[in-house]
Amino acid sequence: MKEIQFFIKGDWQGKKFESKGKVLQEEDQKMLRHSYWSNMSGLPDWPGNYHIITYDLSAGNGYTKKEENLAEESMKERSDKLWDTVFDILKNQVEK
Numbered sequence: 001m002k003e004i005q006f007f008i009k010g011d012w013q014g015k016k017f018e019s020k021g022k023v024l025q026e027e028d029q030k031m032l033r034h035s036y037w038s039n040m041s042g043l044p045d046w047p048g049n050y051h052i053i054t055y056d057l058s059a060g061n062g063y064t065k066k067e068e069n070l071a072e073e074s075m076k077e078r079s080d081k082l083w084d085t086v087f088d089i090l091k092n093q094v095e096k
Contacts, residue, residue, distance in 0.1 A: 001023075001025075001026065003022060004022060005020065005021070005022040005023075006020060006021055006022070007020045008020070012040065015040065017039060017040045018039045019037065019038040019039075020036075020038075020045075021037060022035055027058075030057055030058040031056050031057065031058065032054070032057070033052065033054040035051070035052055036050060036053050037051070041075070043071070048069075049069075051068065051070060051079070053066070053067050053068075053083075054066045054067075054068075065080075067079060
């Protein structure tokens with residue numbers, strides 16, 4: 001698999017952010033696993049601070065998401081809310 005990296009910059013609720021990561025594994029229309037770091041985490045940009053996020057799209061209706069390498073359980077709750085919002089926005093844009 002060719003290495004795919006991504007970089008995202010923007011504003012989120014009035015705060016500037018920079019996020020990045022790379023695709024680690026993918027199965028066409030079934031699964032996506034990638035690393036992810038954002039300056040909004042407050043942690044420095046080094047490999048140990050990257051989350052590993054896996055989306056399983058083959059689980060029937062919708063998707064399941066698993067995150068690894070979170071420093072605190074409270075980060076998972078915030079991350080879940082954030083990604084739910086991101087996917088809602090993306091879904092609305094795609095369905096227009």
